[in-house]
Amino acid sequence: MAEKKSIEERVKNIIVEQLGVNPEQVTPKARFIEDLGADSLDTVELVMAFEEEFNVEVPDEEAEKLQTVGDVIRYIEENLEEES
Amino acid sequence: MSLKDKVALITGASRGIGKAIAMELALMGSSIAFISKNPLQVEQTEKMLQNLGVRTKGYALDISEISQLKKTIDDILKEFGQIDFLINNAGKTEDRLLLRMSEADWDSVMNINLKASFFMIKFVGKHFLSRNYGKIINISSISGLTGIPGQANYAASKAGLIGLTKTVAKELGPRGITCNAICPGFIETDMTQHLPLERKEKILKEIPLGRFGKAEEVAKLAVFLLGPGGDYITGQCFIIDGGLLA
16 A cells, blocks of 8 residues: 555645646635636536545535635544444 | 447336336447336336347346445446436326325425435536536426426426436536436327326317327437437427427
């Protein structure tokens, strides 16, 4: 197995890849739509990518609340099953 | 035209218009996944499609069981690897005068015709989004455009499908996904077979082409929309009724 990356790092990588933004822009406070230029469908796709990466299911009503990079990192930290 | 590398998912494919669409698509080489309620008919339809030499698998499910839909779609994706076309065709009638229509009459028709279609689009739509491709066809009805006495529930569900179609076209269009509705008039299927004779004759007099349509004719329209001819068409409602509403 490759070296274990932090949740924060993995989340950032996905955002950089999906939205084509610079890694420096992806700060915890960055908002997907206002700051990172995502449209509403991009946010759906992002959540799908997080679900796949972390093997979690994000209910629609929770997904709507994930508006910043920090929101996502926090959500995943709180909901991630033990990975081993 | 060949649709050989495409996978179609059709609901209600074991009878009538759904079956005709499955056959026409199979003739174009598409793989066919389908959902139908009756296990025996699923088996028969599967055999019929296999005989046309295409990859196919049927899933016996009552699509009004929304909680089962997502799992079935996941199974289909595992089996076929992709879905390119979604055809929401499954439908039912429960005709009765509005003043005598029960809550159960209303719900059962709404759940199959409208609610299940919404959830099919929601669940398959995520897959379409991840591929930036997908074509959706909702089988509506002229009943949803003009209203037909005895069909308050059916007409409302079919009109609802048109609103759904237009919304989906606008929401998912930016990702290359199209969504259109087909509004058949009177087509020779089990659904119209039980019309009283006098009623049939009366309707026939109002149809300029002087006959009921064939399921294959509706299927050919669907195949056109799913093929390259439909690439720049979305959010529309296509009436195929022999001129009834002309």
